[in-house]
Amino acid sequence: MPENTLTITDNRTGKTYTVPIEDGTIRAMTLRQIKTGPEDFGLMTFDPAFMNTASCRSSITFIDGDLGILRYRGYPIEVLAERCTYLEVAYLLFFGELPTAAELKNWVHDITHHTMLHETTKKYMEGFRYDSHPMVMFVSTIAALSSVYPDARQVHDAENRLLQIKRLLGKAPSIAAMSYRHNVGFPYVYPDNDLSYTENFMNMLWRMVEPKYVANPVLSKALDILFILHADHEQNCGTNAMRVIGSSQADPYSALAGAAAALYGPLHGAANEAVLRMLEQIGSPANVPGFLRRVKAGEERLMGFGHRVYKNYDPRCRIIKRTADEVFQVTPRNPLLDVALELERIALQDEYFISRKLYPNVDFYSGLIYRAMNLPASMFTVMFAVPRTCGWVAQWMELVADQEQKISRPRQIYIGSPTRDYLPMAAREAAPAAVGA
């Protein structure tokens, strides 16, 4: 019997099957041969929420959730956050290697020269209500870009794909900044090509009447680090949405809008917003024990804690905590930081959190940094979506080039009614669900 195989005995029939084990997995399709008879469809796997299913091969991001390790293309996140800029990391994610000086210069030039938005984009933005959630404006405006660039549908043309990627990377901060300015009622600011990626983003967020925006270097560096930490995170909910939509060969703007919509949920990217609201609700370190009692009783959820993959301290959280210290040197110290530190201190000693391996995740401190930068909580998920744009498109590029991929289409276990006769209207009774029972 070959070593890398799995032998399965079907006790319904007594038959034995041998299936290959490859990269620690068995192919779900090999189970289809396991049948009770010719009429049987064959065995499937049932895996709600993809708890134990690999959906692709990827060489972009590696996570070891038990050890708290995150690497992009083999480089530890800690090294990249300390030594690189965000655009350098974006290049690494796309092309697999860190750029040479000449490659980086061209790359930065190309992205910088795609930051400008078509004027019609401004008009879509103007159509939103003044108090629309900025993430809703971001999602919708990214989707609308596919009307500006219909050539993006040529997803099999490698040169065209690269052009769309540069556009997306260049324009994501411009759209994000517009959605913020729309909320606060300030005129939109055009990009400034003299500035770095994060400085230019700050310029578009905050410039008022000064002739030239000068970013605080501590804040622009902090933003660059946060962008690196958020750039990719393998097959999370938003990235999976990007791949699922991309698998139908939809253009990357439509796919990215779907990915960003997934990020908008409070269990995903909107957790940083929820953390800040939770800290405000707790109010002071003295109220932390009472709040944690309610969490343990199942009445509350400790936002910014826990992760589907990390069952250890999220390595990004360590870097963010250090970055927060640097930011608070140049901004007023937020008293909610004391609430966060007390929450973390008590939770990490508490049996409930220890036994469930619940540790602070990337969202626990990032919101405090964004608040220190004077951004409203509603902008926090947008601040996540801007850098994640590069992870989404890198994963999309990988998907499009992957010969093993087809249109995404899971199976289901049908639990509804068997076939039944049509009922004329007069013979129907109100269904309990329809009358609120």
Ligand SMILES: CC(C)(COP(=O)(O)OP(=O)(O)OC[C@H]1O[C@@H](n2cnc3c(N)ncnc32)[C@H](O)[C@@H]1OP(=O)(O)O)[C@@H](O)C(=O)NCCC(=O)NCCS
């Ligand atoms: C991220 C998250 C959705 C992962 O969920 P998951 O992998 O499905 O984990 P589960 O919901 O199965 O949690 C396992 C156990 O820990 C508990 N748990 C998980 N996260 C918790 C949290 N933040 N606060 C309190 N309890 C939590 C669950 O209630 C469950 O307890 P039980 O076994 O007694 O039922 C979840 O941890 C969460 O909701 N965290 C808060 C939101 C957040 O910060 N999201 C950002 C992720 S980067």
